[in-house]
Amino acid sequence: MAIRESSYGYWSSHRGFLFVAAGAAIGMGNIARLPYLAGEYGGAVFLGAYFLFLGTVSWPLLVSEWMIGRWTREDLILGLGRMSETARASRLWALIGVGSLAAAVLILSYYSVIAGWSVAYAFRAAGGALTRLDAPGVQRVFFDLAQDPERSLAWHTIFMVVVCLVVAAGVRQGIERAANYLVPAAFVFMLGVAIYALSRGDSQAALQHLLTPDWSRFGWRGAVEALHQAFFTMALGLGAMVAYGSYLPADAPVLRMAGAVILLDTLFSLIAGGALYSLIFAAGLDPAPGLTLLFQVFPLTLSEGVPEGAAIAIYLVMFMITLMAAAALMEPAVRYLVERVRVTRVSAAISCGILIWFIGLGTLLSFNVMQSVDVFFGRNFFDWLQWLTGRVLLPVVALLLCVFTSRILPDELLGEMWGTSAPRALAVWKWMLRFPARIALIVLLLYCLEVLDFLIALWS
Helix, strand or coil: CCCCCCCCCCCCCHHHHHHHHHHHHCCHHHHHCHHHHHHHCCCHHHHHHHHHHHHHHHHHHHHHHHHHHHHHCCCHHHHHHHHHHHCCCCHHHHHHHHHHHHHHHHHHHHHHHHHHHHHHHHHHHHCCCCCCCCHHHHHHHHHHHHCCHHHHHHHHHHHHHHHHHHHHCCHHHHHHHHHHHHHHHHHHHHHHHHHHHHHHCCHHHHHHHHHCCCHHHCHHHHHHHHHHHHHHCCCCCCCHHHHHHCCCCCCCCHHHHHHHHHHHHHHHHHHHHHHHHHHHHHCCCCCCCHHHHHHHHHHHHHHHCCCHHHHHHHHHHHHHHHHHHHHHHHHHHHHHHHHHCCCCHHHHHHHHHHHHHHHHHHHHHHCCCCCCCCCECCECHHHHHHHHHHHHHHHHHHHHHHHHHHHHCCHHHHHHHHCCCCCHHHHHHHHHHHHHHHHHHHHHHHHHCCHHHHHHHHHC
16 A cells, blocks of 8 residues: 555645754754753763764654654544554554644643743843843742733733644645744844854853763763653654654655754754853853743843843744744644544634643643642642653653554555655664664653662662
């Protein structure tokens, strides 16, 4: 059975698909998490391990998800069910799709709240509200936003409406058109900030912090964190890449495009990390992980001579990349409703948007009225969402998808999925899924569930 034609159309060009896929992969973690981890776990040593895992784990998994989508041309659950029937395997493998959809919806619910804050900060930077503030003043600005349910609700709602508009417009007229504008614009804006940081910031300190090799700070945890970041940065296990792959033509050079997306994702991370850290070190500040870096450390650089334009550019870039990532997270659920419930794409996007917006209220309230409410075992609603999606659903789904592709599907079906391009590479790809990727995902799952920490402590 050859690769079917898509009844929903195709991407207009390979370049457009690259921007769409890169927009799905690039997220806040590229700005806030990767540079911090590199500085924390040995600089160039950590980055070397990160690049290694991108090539041996992320690349074969990304190719696998695109090829599954291209072969099935259906929503993830129905497509995996049909592949299981073709392979004469249990239809329970379709539950992988259920886990992917659940993870995508839950992640987008809290991603939208945080993305709304980036939009709010762009307006605050433009209005001068972040200028000449000390550390308590910057914290007050953030807490006034995060701990005010009405303000957070407004920005959360605005962001979800924009996401719904993009997804409802369709694959080519909505998602691809937005990516063709927003992804290049994000690169240009960040490159402009990097050029300014190179001339006015402390680029030498930033490069030394990010690139100086230090094996003593690497260790086993640095290796697993590099694997963790390499896996999560490519939006794997969420069904987004499978959904996007369903619009790929049969002759698309999937191998080269996967490499190009990984390259764009890595390049953006290095540019963003170098620019931010140059400005932070020039202001005499210390880096911080995650949201603290973006919303509480970086605004302090404005009181040290960094112009408001640089801050506006960075928060606009955050909005652009989070918008494209959010569209990727919503697409699998919209596709599912269109095919299963037989509603229009507009109705499906609105329905998904309302559901995700409603779940996001739990995250929104976790920063204010429910901040001190421990739902279970000392975690509030937002903490449990992060734990369930990032530490359970995504590693489990990716591991099952890896086993399904490399062990359950017969070689004949894999050959049909692969197509006629680079037939010799098929064996290499299958071997990478069976051994380095699968072993790495098992280690990642043990780490996420804190089993690896327990075993290391027991051994020590």
